Amino acid sequence: MGSYVQWIYHGEQSQMSYNDEVIYNEDENEEHDSDDEIHTMLEEVSGKSFVNFSEETTIDNNVCGNMSEKEAKRFDKLLEEAKCELYPECKKFSKLSFLVKLLHLKVYNQWSNKSFDMLLELLKEALPTGETLPKSYYDAKNMLQGLGLGYISINACKNDCVLYWAEHKDRQECPHCGISRWKIDNGKDKKIPHKVLRYFPLKPRLQRLFMSSKTSVDMRWHKEKHLDEENVLRHPADSEAWKEFDKNHPWFAQEPRNIRLGLATDGFNPFGNMSTSYSMWPVILAPYNLPPWKCFKDPFMMMSLLIPGPQAPGKDIDVYLRPLIDELKQLWSDGVETFDASTGKCFKMHAAVLWTINDFPANGCVSVDDGKITKLKSHDYHVLLQRVLPIALRGFVNKDVSLTLIELGHFFQRLCCKTLRRDDLEQLERDIIIILCKLEMIFPPAFFDVMIHLAVHLPREAMYGGPVQYRWMYKIERFLCKLKRYVRNKARPEGSIAEGYIIDECLTFCSMYLTDIETRFNREDRNDDGFSNNGELVLDIFSKRFRPYRDGKYDVIPNKDFDIARWYVLNNCEEAEPFLQEHKEELLNQVVVNIDEKHKEQFPLWFKRKIMQLYTKEKSTSIKKLYPLAMGPDVRGRTHTGCIVNGVRYHIQRRDELRKSQNCGIVVAGYHENEVIDFYGIIIDILELEYVEENRVLLFKCKWFDLRKKIGMQKDKNFTSICVKRFWYERDSFVLATQAKQVFYIDDPKLGENWQIVLKFQDRHLYDVPEKETLETESDELHITNNEVYQDMSLESNSIVCDTVDMLSQLHRDDVDSVILDANVIELEAQKEHEVHYNEENSDQEDETMIEYISDHEENGGNNGTNDNEADTTSDGDDIGL
Helix, strand or coil: CCCCCCCCCCCCCCCCCCCCHHHHCHHHHCCCCHHHHHHHHHHHHHCCCCCCCCCCCCCCCCCCCCCCHHHHHHHHHHHHHHHCECCCCCCCCEHHHHHHHHHHHHHHCCCCHHHHHHHHHHHHHHCCCCCCCCCCHHHHHHHHHHCCCCCEEEEECCCCCCECCHHHCCCCECCCCCCECEEECCCCCCCEECEEEEECCCHHHHHHHHHCCCCCCHHHHHHHCECCCCCEECCHHHCHHHHHHHHHCHHHHCCCCCEEEEEEECCECCCCCCCCCCCEEEEEEEECCCCCCCCCCHHHCEEEEEECCCCCCHHHHHHHHHHHHHHHHHHHHCCEEEEECCCCEEEEECEEEEEEECCHHHHHCCCCCCCCCCCCCCHHHHHHHHHHHHHHCCCCCCHHHHHHHHHHHHHHHHHCCCCEEHHHHHHHHHHHHHHHHHHHCCCCHHHCCHHHHHHHHHHHHHHHHCCHHHCCCHHHHHHHHHHHHCCCCCCCHHHHHHHHHHHHHHHHHHHCCCCCCCCCCCCCCCCCCCCCCCCCCCCHHHCCCEEECCCCEEEECCHHHHHHHHHHHHHCCHHHHHHHHHHHHHHHHCCCCCHHHHHHHHHHHHHHHHHHHHHHHCCCHHHHHHHHHHHCCCCEEEEECEEEECCEEEECHHHHCCCCCCCCEEEEEEEECCEEEEEEEEEEEEEEEEEHHHEEEEEEEEEEECCCECCCEEEECCEEEEECCCEECCCCCEEEHHHCEECEEEEECCCEEEEEEEECCCCCCCCCCCECCCCCCCCCCCCCCCCCCCCCCCCCCCEECCCCCCCCCCCCCCCCCCCCCCHHHHHHHHHHHCCCCCCCHHHHCCCCCCCCCCCCCCCCCCCCCCCCCCCCCCECCCCCCC
């Protein structure tokens, strides 16, 4: 019976799939011309517009005169490759476009050079006669020289006296110590220098930020979009140092495209083997003009110098910094002509370094005395101090001791928030003095070294420099970890890093223009919540973004749950509020007993009849929008074990019991005895209601912890402890998924096994940054724009009436007899027709093959209760955290 069609529905429209690419991603189905992508990229790199790309096109010079004759020749060769067919009569790819994508895949997926060579050999055999692919990775890499920015190798004295550069470039021995420049110089073999500094010129890298249409607008964000609020620090542009700099140099501040930089350096062991003594020092620059979700992120951090090992430069680091310092002086005084892709015009770009970012021993390099300390070194200690230690000490040490350490942890927790207030920082400045005095009564004098004393200055430094996330070493250490991965030839670690970095840098730039292949800029976020149904005739409650897991079960909803869920959706729909009030007034006029209960019981049917009457009369836009809601949800629904809502991952309790992570805790604001309080609970089920016209609502079914004082909740200093064995509001178990905020519960060692402490937080990939003109983000990355200040303090959530559920609508026919169908059959057919693309069980895990080239993710940061572990890099110093 292959031709037999089994009917499941009765004329209803097919259900909307959770990730319906046909409907919502039509642009992705359009065929992208690879040559157009490369065409755009080459135009912006050169600063010219190629009206007819197929005609003879050459570059004599860049629009702003920035391209040298040598660079122009390399670019002409690149244009020839862009016009060359991959093979005869190939229309989809040119030689250059295919090669750019192939190299992107190599870097994106960490292919070895050998595997890439083997792939090229296979492709050359598979393609038709006349193919133009290069023979090896070496040839392919050389072909992209016109796109890459390259680096300069500068010989250095064995004793770090001078660089053989500028006035010393032709010398054969050191002018200070007299040692020969060459390690091998026998007149026969190639001369080999003792040390080689790799210098990555800064000017072309800064120019490219404006020459690309993908980044040029963001480079003016700090002036055109940034909202300057009094008393609030969200970005370095809010800091006192930034504003004082603008005051002292008004000519620099007048041009928003002038670049403010942060300079960082740190030593690391490229071999990852502590038994091998080796230390090289990269110098890294990061522009601060960008918005917070791009500022100080890996794609926009630039390595300027790679100081060679095996010994650290120590006090002679200024010798190696000279090329960079000279270039920075030119950028400050003379500037450089730069083409701005967003305006199509040239301007004189200047740059200035606002501050340097170092750990403590790096500062020690400029003093006579060397130091070595072993205090805060990684992000693990940072998290332990702020969150774990204060809780772990409760109940195990004397109250005075634990209270002091709790205050210290809370001090750093407030100091490291994404958004700061100046008055709060002033209070922290006063508090830390008292805290240190208390510590002096607990610990011996030897405990109070310079690292402890530095805490006194941290609040003031935060006022000077803004939020600490833009000035601490953790992200620099992650960058060092990426550099360490480039080392494949352990005999030449500096060369491996330099070559790996420039190809990564080149392809990172190219990937911004690749639209029909996955890149770090267009790949789906790990916690992407799918689409939102934002049609003109869609209620706000139906337009919320969510993405349930694909393991949902389709079944009839129990009557009790169905009634509670349907009422909660109606009661929390803003557009239905006038009808709720009208129905209640009718009941008041009838002098009904238990009016609230009657209101809940009778309103759904009353509302349905009311809307149907209005729909037949006027069919206005507002009534059409309310029609799916009035028809009610289908009595059948899907239950899920997990979902993603607003970029946050939630699990039901049963799923969490099998994991080390925690994602079932939530908090919702609601009314209790006419007072708004936070309701804490755990998710026991996730219900998806389905309404007519393919509208859906997602609800959490929860157990709410009893929060009556002393019986169910106790507050101790900065901790809220709840009893996890007592529950209330069992008849109000549902809540809209979009109303919930995630929290974590951790055992309270002080009150016992039935008590847990609530930990609130703000997601790392969400930003509290309102903008001028519009509060809607124009960035590819998600960020929030609410009024909440502290990332770990009280969470903002929608106020509810202590019943909580999402919504869906009833699918039914009144003109035929009802037929009861087996739920298993319905589920099977639904799965066949509505194929979805959800993350499955293993989607909770990061792809370990993704290097920093594709992983931005404190940026995409998952919200699965996992650790914020930093990359394990071997640093020559120990971080002080700011």
